[in-house]
Amino acid sequence: MSINADYLVKFRKSSKLYKKSCKFFPNGVSHDIRNYLPFPVVTERCDGIYMYDVDGNKIIDLWMGHYANILGHGNSAQIKGLKKAANAGIHHGTLNRYQIEFAELVQSAVPEMEHMRICTSGTEATMYVTRVARAYTGRQVLVKAEGGWHGGNSVLSTGVVPPFEKEKHSIEGQLTVSVPYNDIEKTAETLNTYKNDIAAIIIEPMLGAGGGITASDGYLKLLREFCDKNGSLLIFDEVITGFRFRYGSIWPMLGVCPDMFTFGKASAGGMHIGIYGGRKDVMKTITKKKLFVGGGTYSCNPVSMCVGIETLKKLKSADYLSLNKAGDDFRGFLSDAVRGLPFPAYVTGFGSFFCVHFTDGYYGKITPAVIMKAGLKEREDLFKAAMLLNNVFTMHSGGAFSFKHLKTKTIESLKEAYTASFKLLT
Ligand SMILES: Cc1ncc(COP(=O)(O)O)c(C=O)c1O
Numbered sequence: 001m002s003i004n005a006d007y008l009v010k011f012r013k014s015s016k017l018y019k020k021s022c023k024f025f026p027n028g029v030s031h032d033i034r035n036y037l038p039f040p041v042v043t044e045r046c047d048g049i050y051m052y053d054v055d056g057n058k059i060i061d062l063w064m065g066h067y068a069n070i071l072g073h074g075n076s077a078q079i080k081g082l083k084k085a086a087n088a089g090i091h092h093g094t095l096n097r098y099q100i101e102f103a104e105l106v107q108s109a110v111p112e113m114e115h116m117r118i119c120t121s122g123t124e125a126t127m128y129v130t131r132v133a134r135a136y137t138g139r140q141v142l143v144k145a146e147g148g149w150h151g152g153n154s155v156l157s158t159g160v161v162p163p164f165e166k167e168k169h170s171i172e173g174q175l176t177v178s179v180p181y182n183d184i185e186k187t188a189e190t191l192n193t194y195k196n197d198i199a200a201i202i203i204e205p206m207l208g209a210g211g212g213i214t215a216s217d218g219y220l221k222l223l224r225e226f227c228d229k230n231g232s233l234l235i236f237d238e239v240i241t242g243f244r245f246r247y248g249s250i251w252p253m254l255g256v257c258p259d260m261f262t263f264g265k266a267s268a269g270g271m272h273i274g275i276y277g278g279r280k281d282v283m284k285t286i287t288k289k290k291l292f293v294g295g296g297t298y299s300c301n302p303v304s305m306c307v308g309i310e311t312l313k314k315l316k317s318a319d320y321l322s323l324n325k326a327g328d329d330f331r332g333f334l335s336d337a338v339r340g341l342p343f344p345a346y347v348t349g350f351g352s353f354f355c356v357h358f359t360d361g362y363y364g365k366i367t368p369a370v371i372m373k374a375g376l377k378e379r380e381d382l383f384k385a386a387m388l389l390n391n392v393f394t395m396h397s398g399g400a401f402s403f404k405h406l407k408t409k410t411i412e413s414l415k416e417a418y419t420a421s422f423k424l425l426t
Contacts (some may be wrong), residue, residue, distance in 0.1 A: 003424055005037050007385050013028060013054040014042040014343075019042055033066075033209075033395070037381040041388060046073035049404045051239070051393060058386040060392045061150040062399025067208070067240055067353075068265040070315070072404030077314045081307030088302045098305035105312040106267065106275060109248035113261060115284070116277025120304065122264035123151025123241035123254040125274030126202065129260050130155055133200035133233045140174045141194045142153040143201040147210030147368020148235050150202060150262075160209070162372050166190075181207060181367060182219045191226050200233040200260070201226070208240040210368040211396065212355035220256035225315045233282065239264035239274070243312075244400070245351040245409045246320050269311030271304040278425070318403055324351035324407050333415055334398075344425050345378070349398065358383070358396035384425040388419035 005179055008015060018039040022028040029035045042054045051061045052070060062074070069075055088098065099118060107113050119125055130142050142155060146164040151157040158168035159178025168176050177194060179187040181203075191198065201223050206214045212409040233256055241250040242263035251257045260278035278281055286293055298304075330352050331347050338345035342359030356381040357371040380397055387394045392414060405411070 001390065003382060003385050006389055007038055009038070010057065010389060011055055013055065015039055017042045017054060022023075022315035030365060036384055037407040038129060038379075038385065041393070045289045048074065049402065049410060050389070052153055057391060059388065060410065060417070062110060062401075062403050062405075062414075063393055063395045064400060065270055067244065067400045069270045070244065070400075070402050071269055071311060071318075072402045073153040073406070074272075075269070075314075078271075078307050080305065081269075081271075081310040084310075085301075085303040085306040088150075088306065089302050091301045092296065093297070094285055094416075096300060096302055096305065097371055098302050098309060099300035101307045102300075102308045102312070103269075104310060105202050105316075108265070109243070109312065109316070110261065112249070112251075112257060112279075113277045114280035116163055116275055117283075117286075117294060118270040118305075119276070119299045120301070120363055121151065121274045122237075122262060123153050123274070124277040124296060125239065125262040125264060126150040126156055126237055129262055129276035130200060130202060131286040132282060132285055133235065133260065133290050134174070136282045136290050137231065137233065139197050139199035139232070141197040141330065142174075142176045143191065143194070143198055145207065145210065146178045146370075147181060147207055148178075148202075148204055148237070149207075149209035150204075151239070156202065159292055160371055162374075163326060164369070168268075180214060180369070181210065182364070183367075184216075184217050184218055184222050186224060187219070187224075191230075195304035198230065198232040200235050202235040204239075204240050205254055206350050206353065207368065208353075209213040209396075211357060211366065211371045212350065212353055213366060213368070214350045214365075214396065215254065217255065224256045224258075233260055234258040235260040235262070235278075237262045239397075240353075243267045243315055244353065245324060247315050247318070266315075268304050268308035269315075272298065272301070273308060274303050300385065310378055320351075322406055323401060323403060326351035326401050326411065327354055329400070330354060330411065330414070336417060337422060341422055345400075347361050352401040354398040354400070356383070358397070383421060383425060386421035387417060390420050391426070392417040 029033045043051045043053050045052050051059045074388050122329050146159050158165050164178050179190045243266040263275040334347045346357050346361045348355050383397050
């Protein structure tokens with residue numbers, strides 16, 4: 001039997017429900033990453049490291065709610081926070097005490113967040129922070145990386161997939177320019193072309209959707225030096241990296257500190273969150289220029305704040321070294337496993353985050369342009385289906401460990417699933 005035929009048998013009810021879902025939603029989903037071939041598995045509930053689907057399958061989750069559930073699905077911080085919020089009233093629409101407590105925790109973890117604002121998604125956070133940057137500098141051009149994903153806001157959803165647009169004007173006529181990640185020469189050339197028009201460079205210190213590729217030291221230094229010399233702002237989009245590799249920003253691990261940050265996902269452990277902020281003098285522009293950056297009916301809602309508070313309290317004493325080491329070891333296993341395959345495959349990632357790309361390469365050669373090449377997605381989809389047949393849910397053929405994944409038995413099951421799935425593809 002082929003992978004797809006077996007898949008149809010194993011996920012029969014999902015197939016039916018997906019067909020029904022297509023009646024309501026374009027592509028059957030409300031977030032395109034949740035749609036994959038031959039059809040997405042429909043979940044019933046999630047708990048710990050597992051998702052349980054409508055066909056009764058128990059699947060190890062490596063996606064963990066877009067990497068947000070770093071303490072596991074339904075963990076005690078979530079439950080405690082939800083109970084607290086249920087008592088407090090789930091949506092105040094006022095300045096509430098929980099947002100102050102949450103902000104205090106965020107600032108103690110990232111002292112460079114001198115001032116911040118909280119919203120309900122990473123998309124909003126990156127939209128607002130770039131709006132602040134444009135107002136602060138009085139300049140219009142934003143620079144982002146090819147393959148960089150900063151959410152669906154219209155100023156930044158350009159240059160995300162090949163062929164990467166070099167430049168894109170928003171409806172208002174403002175310009176966003178994309179540069180090749182880690183390509184020092186080409187990026188420097190583009191930066192020098194727009195030079196004094198650049199308001200900000202917004203960059204993920206590790207490309208998430210772009211393939212688990214970390215920025216090189218030299219690359220971040222180039223961006224920092226350019227911003228210092230030219231009065232532009234350096235923004236780290238840490239919606240994935242924040243609170244994932246250590247308690248706070250990734251920057252101390254990389255040695256380059258940005259002016260501004262965005263956080264999301266793990267920072268509120270699975271609740272709706274977006275945080276942006278950084279230098280107080282920059283954030284003061286909000287008051288000085290009366291910027292519209294504080295919309296959001298649900299911003300700072302007690303549900304997100306209370307779960308966020310409980311999550312950060314737990315993360316403060318969490319064993320990030322073991323989490324990162326588990327990822328390092330697993331990437332080691334994967335790199336060995338792909339070496340003998342009859343098709344090319346290459347492993348990327350950092351700390352607890354890992355991807356497998358079905359192309360050959362070495363670090364430096366692996367770029368979003370290479371890994372998103374036409375045709376490669378088909379093998380990724382087939383591999384995802386093979387992994388699901390082996391009861392593991394992957395993203396970019398990998399995922400990110402939560403603290404709940406760090407059991408020998410879990411890691412062994414994952415290794416077996418990868419070995420069996422690679423075999424299915426040969
Ligand atoms: C780096 C990065 N920035 C921003 C976003 C957007 O966040 P959200 O999906 O919460 O709007 C994402 C989402 O995947 C992301 O990975």
